[in-house]
Each structure stands twice: as structure tokens, then as C-alpha cells.
Amino acid sequence: MDDGRIDDPAHMRALAHPTRLRILGLLRANGPQTAAMLGDLIDEAPGTISYHCTRLAGVGLIEPAEGQGTDRRERWWRAAHESSSWYLADAMDDPERLMAASALDRAVARVYAANFEAFVDQAPQLGREWVAAALSSDRVLRLTAPELERLGTELRDVVTRWLAVSAEHTADDGSEQVFVLQQAYRWPRA
Numbered sequence: 001m002d003d004g005r006i007d008d009p010a011h012m013r014a015l016a017h018p019t020r021l022r023i024l025g026l027l028r029a030n031g032p033q034t035a036a037m038l039g040d041l042i043d044e045a046p047g048t049i050s051y052h053c054t055r056l057a058g059v060g061l062i063e064p065a066e067g068q069g070t071d072r073r074e075r076w077w078r079a080a081h082e083s084s085s086w087y088l089a090d091a092m093d094d095p096e097r098l099m100a101a102s103a104l105d106r107a108v109a110r111v112y113a114a115n116f117e118a119f120v121d122q123a124p125q126l127g128r129e130w131v132a133a134a135l136s137s138d139r140v141l142r143l144t145a146p147e148l149e150r151l152g153t154e155l156r157d158v159v160t161r162w163l164a165v166s167a168e169h170t171a172d173d174g175s176e177q178v179f180v181l182q183q184a185y186r187w188p189r190a
Contacts, residue, residue, distance in 0.1 A: 015059070027062055
């Protein structure tokens, strides 16, 4: 599985739906699943999930997962890529693409905020060790655009180094899935 670059505004609009973002995230985090399994996690009807899966498959973000399950009537889905990327800067000269990329970025920001709220809400059940190990901080730096770009590259490199550590873990070795969010941008204050 490779990384999926999204350049088409129609593909961006398809992914900018909150249920579709959740479906794609769950398939990446948990592996192949059926619409019924996803519906239980998202609290949506399997028919609704099937519709959203069909839309995601139509733009190449998910695909059928052949050889899963024993019931031939079940349709299993899997993520087509380990991650997706799109760049707002690449859309600056195309109004349609800029609108689609902006909508997708806003939808993703809402998901990130909801994920952090869920962490805060569930902290008592996660245990002191996991809560103490978590990180949430911010700092305002004064940088030039090339320096900000170098910072972003260094942050991505750190996470890339940890991919090998992550790959060595199994579900029964005391490890848990950890959500890593990197954000660095010019502070848009008034």
C-alpha cells in the first residue's frame, strides 16, 4: 500500500464528508471491515455506510478486500492507501480546487478536534500511564517560510523513523494505536 495523493476537486469533495473521513480512518487503523462492522463503530445504518463506501471506492480511496470473511454476501472494504495527501498551496490558482481543498481541510480539522475531545473524555479509562505519556502543546515561533518548511520536514522525518518501531508491535504486546498530529503554520491572527 502506498500513499494516495488527492488532486481532483471531486475526490476532495467526496472525502470532505465526516462519515467518509471516519470510514477511511477506521479502515486504516483497524484493517478490512464490512459496512455492518463500520456501522456499529460509527453508529450509522449499514445501508448508509455502504453508500459512503461506494463513494469512497469511486474515487479510489478504498477498495474491496477480497478473501475476507466466510459469507459471500458480505462486502469487505479496505483502505487503498496508508495515508492521503493534498496541498492547499497547489490549489491556489484554481478556484474550484481551492474551494474543495479548503472544505476538506476544514472537515479534517473538525475530526482532529473531535479526536482530541474523545481522548480528554476517555482519559480516566485509559489509565495514568497513557495519559501521562500523551503530548499536547503549542508554541508560537517566529520563522521565515523556508524555515517553516524545514521544520515541517524535520517533524515528518521524526514520525517516519517511528514507523519502524510501530511495525514491530502486535495487538497483544502492550502497545496501543497512537494518533500523531503535526501542525505548523503561519499564525493567522488579526
